[in-house]
Amino acid sequence: MTRVDGRDVRAPLSLEADVVIVGSGPAGAAAAREAARLGASTLVLEEGRWFAPGEFPLSSFDAMAASYRDMGASVVLGAAPTPYVQGRMVGGSSPINGAICWRLPRDVYDEWVTADPALGDALPFDEIERTTSEVEARLEVRPTDPSVAGAKNQLLARGAEALGLAHRPIRRNVSACEGLGRCMQGCPGGRKLSVDATLLTDAERDGATVASSIEVTRVTQERGRATGVVGVSAGGARVTARARRAVVLAASAVQTPALLLKSGLSRGPVGHHFQCHPGVSMAGRFPEPVRMWEGATQGHEVTGLRHEGLKFEALGFGLAVMSSRLPGVGRAFAREVDDLAHQLDWGAAVRAEAEGRVRVVAERTVVTFTPTARDVARYRRGLRVLGEMMLAAGADHVAPGVRGFAPRVTSVRELLDLERSGPTSAAAYTAAITHMFGTCRMGSRPRDSVVGLDFAHHDAAGLYVADSSVFPSNLGVNPQVPIMAVATLAARRAVGAVDPTPPTRRRLDLT
Ligand SMILES: Cc1cc2nc3c(=O)[nH]c(=O)nc-3n(C[C@H](O)[C@H](O)[C@H](O)COP(=O)(O)OP(=O)(O)OC[C@H]3O[C@@H](n4cnc5c(N)ncnc54)[C@H](O)[C@@H]3O)c2cc1C
Ligand code: SF4
Known part of the structure; x- marks a missing residue:
């Protein structure tokens, strides 16, 4: 047996x-x-x-409900309650x-x-x-094959190049990846090793x-x-x-x-010394269709600011998850959804200095974590660099997703404003945690x-x-x-x- x-x-x-x-x-x-x-x-x-590969549900939310802990809704408590995500x-x-190695x-x-x-x-x-x-x-780890890079990864390379930041195709544990962009819902073709x-x-x-x-x-x-x-x-x-x-x-x-x-x-x-890499992300709109759902889910990364505790990656979400990042309500939101083929999202993983704690309260696991002011400053810097790379790669506008800041940004000057004088509260930022230590x-x-x-x-x-x-x-x-x-x-x-x-x-x- x-x-x-x-x-x-x-x-x-x-x-x-x-x-x-x-x-x-x-x-x-x-x-x-x-x-x-x-x-x-x-x-x-x-x-x-x-x-089995064919058993992963096709909808993002069904896949999360089936295979993520707490249906993907686990949250660290603190000044800025933030999702922490784990497979179960x-x-x-x-x-x-994301198969990143x-x-x-x-x-x-x-x-x-x-x-x-x-x-x-x-x-x-x-x-x-x-x-x-x-x-x-x-695990057959090797760099992402250019044939499955897709626009979201190629544009990140272009943006990093324009800013003079070191970047490279992500090394991944996949075999004969078809670039279906569904790694985070479970690869339907069984291509992830x-x-x-x-x-x-x-x-x-x-x-x-x-x-x-x-x-x-x-x-x-x-x-x-x-x-x-x-x-x-x-x-x-x-x-x-x-x-x-x-x-x-x-x-x-x-x-x-x-x-x-x-x-x-x-x-x-x-339970003490809980550490993590909160990730913030920047959405952006490109004049040409970029079809975020095509290509390796996470195929390119920018490593040039790792010494500052920042690492940038192309992201690939299901459409339902991506829609939740779009600004607006009513007709304005419907227009954004109509335009999804033009939207991309890239992320910055932050090496946070803050330490949280895991406790057990009434038999339930509770995680507390509050980013420090320096961590929040890294969120701002990360978003500025993501935005600059997107604009340099040809985006019409970018959407930082920061509460209390402009929903759409079209200039590097506004991104500098965000870095220097954007909100100082972690609660203003849309973040998620996937790496814990x-x-x-x-x-x-x-x-x-x-x-x-x-x-x-x-x-x-x-x-x-x-x-x-x-x-x-x-x-x-x-x-x-x-x-x-x-x-x-x-x-x-x-x-x-x-x-x-x-x-x-x-x-x-x-x-
Ligand atoms: C969406 C997402 C994307 C990520 N992308 C990447 C990436 O591209 N590259 C990368 O390097 N890392 C990535 N990570 C992080 C990486 O997957 C984790 O760091 C890694 O899986 C942690 O390994 P682990 O074995 O410690 O814990 P887990 O992978 O969380 O595994 C622990 C297992 O233990 C089981 N378990 C827990 N409690 C019990 C119990 N009481 N009894 C029985 N079983 C139990 C859980 O159900 C789970 O299956 C990502 C994580 C997520 C969630
Ligand atoms: S990008 Fe698509 S085909 Fe490639 S491993 Fe991920 S889910 Fe599978």
Whole structure:
């Protein structure tokens, strides 16, 4: 058996494996692949269900309702309530993400080592690099083919060139991409090499079991040791999973700390230091039809201001989502919708300095986060640069989507006004969060970290955290590949550290 579907599990179920992994996103899939490759019997528990490519609904909102957590309506609370978006299915956010691939930047790694020099020995950059190369080869990561770039990506290149900013085709994990522009609703043609179709199937080939539609509710412990997890199936039955060697949490930087807190493992900064990359976006109207829905969803990026904590990307939304960005009401709005073929949207991902917190209140997960004044200044600068690139690429006008500022802008002077004296409240900006980090920080000092540099929880033996919760900071770049690389190392440490003798390959025991 390699798959259990919790929708069909209506009577109590007990499972057992050497390594029990919670979550099947980039972190969980990479950890499962490595654990199974090393010969450990491996069980992955995932709250969401499997989706075959043809099963993703065609409408944006139906796709979000089916495969996103909270139907895509999760919100961080604070001065500016902002959506944070996560996939909830086998593969985590990977099947509905933009397929953008970056390696862990050396400058970010150096910041980590400066803050905690022991990290340099425990997590050598060379090992991360080697693992990244291996992951990238499996995911067939390569630059977007010009044949599927489409106008939205080509125009971004033109705008960046005009401003003298470094730019490049985005490196993506796709194979024979047709440029259908639907990555964030789930690729209907199965062209995205998301982790469900790659790392997780490798793990299954090596004997791992994936149990989907099962929500883990607690980590079980005996005498200071994690012994497994308990949860509930979508069919309504209690599920227990005993871990002979290790429990590995890979449920994301929001759900992993929530699970620790629900399990009474609250010592240390668990849930603190929530970091993210809020993204703001600029819409623009071009005289010629640019048909945002054609071409690679996210095929071009501008990297020239990464040192300022800003990275720019072409975006590709469904038409319904794009319409919600258009200004006006009544007839004026209807005219904008009629004109959709001329509209584009590009985004700026901000490496925010603000830190938020994940808490559990009455069994519900609550995330709070308020951008600092400097972060909001970066929103303004990001929008100015996006607008300037759009105007330089030939846009008639751009729409910053900033409450309290002109809905349409046609000149660089107005964009400079926005940067210098636009609204200072984060609540004025239309933002969304898709990259999250830091809530179970790794570190050599137990007083200011949740796991050690070997990914092992400071208080519960046999418990490991493998996702971006452990990252000492946000990255400023798209994190899925660094998450896969680091999770591979976490599984390596978990399997090796628990018992240095290689475990025998065993199939899952079902009772
Ligand atoms: C719309 C969107 C676009 C993005 N685009 C990109 C991109 O182009 N490039 C990039 O690098 N990154 C992108 N990201 C971010 C990237 O996808 C995430 O950083 C990455 O998926 C995080 O990996 P993870 O495994 O830590 O968490 P997730 O991918 O969130 O996976 C965690 C999994 O754990 C499951 N889970 C949670 N709690 C439980 C529980 N209690 N019991 C059982 N299962 C549980 C969840 O259902 C989920 O499937 C994007 C994200 C989104 C949402
Ligand atoms: S751009 Fe379209 S075809 Fe290409 S991977 Fe994304 S959804 Fe699939």
